[in-house]
Amino acid sequence: MDSFDKSCNVAKHNYDECFQKWFNRFLKNRDTNLNVCDAEFREYQQCLKKAMKEEKLDFKEFEEDILGTEKEYKPPPPK
């Protein structure tokens, strides 16, 4: 799948590939060493964050965590 900025595609796909390999080891062998993809992630993020800045995206909205917090929506009570 393409990145938000096409110029980040190569870095993104390198990272995705590294992550997916690690994820298989995580499921099968409980390999918790996600750091193996740090270099790929850093390169990808450098490109992506620059592209997001150029688009003037509001980072605050992106950084906010909702899941697992009080702000998470709850289903209405059953009737």
Place this chain on the structure above:
Amino acid sequence: MKYFEDTTTFKYSWDQVVTGFWRRYPNPESSHVLTEDTLSRELKENKLYTKRMLTKTNRLPKWGERFVGNRVVKIIEESILDLQNKTLVTYTRNIGYSSVMSVVERVEYRVDTDNHNQTIAVRSAWIDSSVFGFGRAIQSFGLERFKKNCGKMVSGFNFVLNQLYPTHGTQLPRETVSHSKDRLSDAANKAKSIAKSGPYYASCAPEN
């Protein structure tokens, strides 16, 4: 605010479903999804926290266009994958235009306790609009579109899972489709009879 809830069974193990989750796009049903990026990812005590940004086209009926100029909408998808308890919870919301229409979706993927080779996905969605005079119409439109896209999401995800695990799972069987159609019309009839603003339970609408 409108509320929607649905449960889907995937004929794949939880390990397979969560592996497929990261490769869900593109698929033949996801032409409205344009891009996908990982913004952050962290592993804490066997829980994987991920935040992704998706961009999607946001097709609106003619009368809705006056409220939204830019038709590409950005979606934030947070997820927590708990390896210990074998759950994956995803929480998505749109960024920008959220006063026009906000769609929040929470999906929890867990092992089917009756059949460990299957995975249950419980989907909840909240659709809101605070456009003066049009809020209710936009909510109804948003709900209908969500139900339609929801069926696409399921069949698109099944397509990806079948590509990854062709010998394991079965294609979405015919009877499931017609079954959910029946459930949909039942649900639609039921929906007519319940209060318009009340909680709304229905099944994902298959794409016609």
